[in-house]
Amino acid sequence: MLLADVIHARDTVRMDIETLIVSFSYLGIFFLMIANGFISFPSSQILYIIVGYFIGTGYLALLPASFLGALGNTIGNIMLYETVRRYGIGALKKFQIYREEEIRKVEVVFRRRGAWFLFIGKLLPAIKVFVPIPAGLGKMRRDLFTVIMFVTSWLWSFVFIAIGYFFGRSTQVFKTYAFVLLLVAFVIVYLFYRYLNSPEVLRAVEGEEDASPLETEG
Numbered sequence: 472m473l474l475a476d477v478i479h480a481r482d483t484v485r486m487d488i489e490t491l492i493v494s495f496s497y498l499g500i501f502f503l504m505i506a507n508g509f510i511s512f513p514s515s516q517i518l519y520i521i522v523g524y525f526i527g528t529g530y531l532a533l534l535p536a537s538f539l540g541a542l543g544n545t546i547g548n549i550m551l552y553e554t555v556r557r558y559g560i561g562a563l564k565k566f567q568i569y570r571e572e573e574i575r576k577v578e579v580v581f582r583r584r585g586a587w588f589l590f591i592g593k594l595l596p597a598i599k600v601f602v603p604i605p606a607g608l609g610k611m612r613r614d615l616f617t618v619i620m621f622v623t624s625w626l627w628s629f630v631f632i633a634i635g636y637f638f639g640r641s642t643q644v645f646k647t648y649a650f651v652l653l654l655v656a657f658v659i660v661y662l663f664y665r666y667l668n669s670p671e672v673l674r675a676v677e678g679e680e681d682a683s684p685l686e687t688e689g
Contacts, residue, residue: 487513488513488517488518488521489521491503492521492522492525492531493530496531497531497535497536497539498539500518500522500536500539500540500543501539501540501542501543502543503518503543504518504539504540504542504543504544504547504624505543505544505546505547505550507543507544507547508543508544508545508546508547508548508549508550508551508620508624509547509548510547511600515540515544515627515628515631516596516631518540519540519627519630519632520631520632520635521635522536522537522540522628522632522635523631523632523633523634523636523637524639525635526632526635526636527635527636527637527639533632536628536632537625537628537629537632538625540624540628541621541624541627541628542621544620544624545617545620545621545624548602548603548620548624549603549613549616549617549620551603551604551607552603552606552607552611552613552616553607554607555603555604555606555608556608556610559608581605581606581608581609586615586619588602588605589602589606589611589616589619589620589623590619590622590623593619593620593623593624593627594623594626594627599623599627603616603620
């Protein structure tokens with residue numbers, strides 16, 4: 472029953488996205504992607520596959536759909552970035568989103584890899600939604616953050632729009648995509664957390680134990 476419920480929920484979300492796109496066209500894509508960038512819902516992958524299907528039917532055009540989707544996602548990412556930048560670790564502690572130790576590890580990786588961590592991370596399933604958090608904690612330059620978020624969001628849109636364009640929105644496409652994404656996400660998350668818990672990163676975290684904690688700047 473659990474698997475059936477998950478499939479039903481996924482199909483319901485897909486139908487709701489289709490309804491919103493049919494009703495509001497490009498404006499619907501824009502606002503849905505703002506929500507995705509801020510709270511990671513609805514799924515950008517599902518949304519763009521549906522957009523690709525509508526582009527294939529001639530209902531939408533590629534450039535405005537992908538541009539407005541990327542713009543909306545960037546705005547949502549900026550909202551998340553600004554929230555974390557302003558309220559810092561206090562907000563994450565309050566809502567118990569992440570353990571402080573894990574946040575410190577991510578911050579260490581961000582400081583060492585910088586913009587490349589954001590660029591690559593934003594293109595990886597299961598990681599892309601979190602990248603504005605270390606950027607906000609590290610108070611990365613707003614202009615650089617915005618450019619990286621927009622470029623990577625736009626690149627991401629083309630991949631899944633292409634899937635929808637060439638393969639449609641059939642149930643089989645979604646099942647195949649979900650399996651592949653799950654496999655890729657598992658490998659990526661494994662490698663990411665392996666590095667996150669590497670001796671190099673753990674030593675850096677331990678070396679900061681006596682340093683002042685991540686503080687919030689007003």
